[in-house]
Amino acid sequence: MQSSFWLDKWKADQIGFHLPEAHPLLKKFYQQVFDGVQDVFVPLCGKSVDMSFLHAQQISVVGAELSPIAVADFFTEQFPGQEVSSQVLNGSSLAQPSxxxxxxxxxxxxxxxxxDYFALEQSMLFSVSQSNEPFPVTGIYDRAALIALPDTVRSEYVKQLVKLIPAASMLLITLDYEQQAMNGPPFSVTQDEVEGLFEFANIKILSRKNIIDKEPRFKDKGLSAFYESVYHIRW
Ligand SMILES: C[S@@+](CC[C@H](N)C(=O)[O-])C[C@H]1O[C@@H](n2cnc3c(N)ncnc32)[C@H](O)[C@@H]1O
Incomplete structure (x- = not known):
């Protein structure tokens, strides 16, 4: 999936994936998965309200997002009037962005x-604690990130995740359905695929439910089952 696909979606405000409130499954499982975790990385974060939810629980959050529109909207909508600082991290200049x-x-x-998530470096994720000592991010929250990517790049996504965060406790929310019936995104990612992608890790399934009755836009596409699963993955 080209970057332009997502940048165009944000420009056209076609963001059906965005939820107005924190995800109920994050609320249900964050304490269990992020027990003792001070920092959570949110790849492909959009302008997810889930990040403000985690922040409100005194967890530091680092999100990664392609679209500057999403990021600007996030701060305007979630923290109106609050001063937001900006900084270039990788040496390019704003005047001549590479x-x-x-x-x-x-x-x-x-x-x-x-x-671009795939261009991130580990040092960019380090946050600064109150004592000004850098410490690594150890939590990962993925809702609609892995399932936003076509199958050809999902293993690259996981490789990059491990490179960025060598020891992690991850809360992953996926969807699976009959892929032939509909084109992604969101793509169908089955339990077998999750187990293959994270074969090096400890995987526990926390929940799996058919949510088709709550998803009329997918029911209208002819799907009769639309499973939402939650995993706790540790490595
Ligand atoms: C389906 S949306 C999910 C957003 C968010 N996780 C949520 O739950 O609302 C996928 C997001 O990933 C972003 N994205 C896609 N490819 C990316 C990449 N290579 N690097 C960073 N962000 C990317 C898109 O702009 C989009 O906002």
Whole structure:
């Protein structure tokens, strides 16, 4: 999936994936998965309200998102009137942005990196604790990130995740359905695929439900089953 696909979606405000409130399954499982975790990385974060939810639980958040529109909207909508600082992280200048440009926008303990997830470096994820000692991010929250990617890049996504965060406790929410009946995104990612992608890790399934009756836009596409699953993955 080309970057332009997502950048165009944000420009056209076609963001049916965005939820107005924190995800109920994050609320249900975050304490279990992020027990003892101080920092959570949110790849492909959009302008997810889930990040403000985690931040409100005193967890530091680092999100990564391609679209500057999503990031600007996030701060305007979630933290109106609050001063947001911005910084270029990878040496490119704002006046002459390169394709690898990574910017960060932040308020206290909540930073969004603007750029390509696959171009991120581990040092960009380090946050600064109150004692000004850097410490690594150890939590990962993935809702609609893995399932936003076509199958050809999902293993690259996982490789990059492990490179960025060598020891992690991850809350992963996926969807699976009959892929032939509909084109993604969201793509169908089955339990077998999750087990294959994370074969090096400890995987526990926390929940799996058919939510088709709550998803009229997918029912209208002819689907009779639409499973939402939650995993706790540790490595
Ligand atoms: C389906 S949306 C999910 C957003 C968010 N996780 C949520 O739950 O609302 C996928 C997001 O990933 C972003 N994205 C896609 N490819 C990306 C990449 N290579 N690097 C960073 N962000 C990317 C898109 O712009 C989009 O906002």
């Amino acid at each position: 394709s690898g440009l990574i910017l960060q926008s932040s308020i206290d303990n909540l930073r969004l990196l603007i750029g």
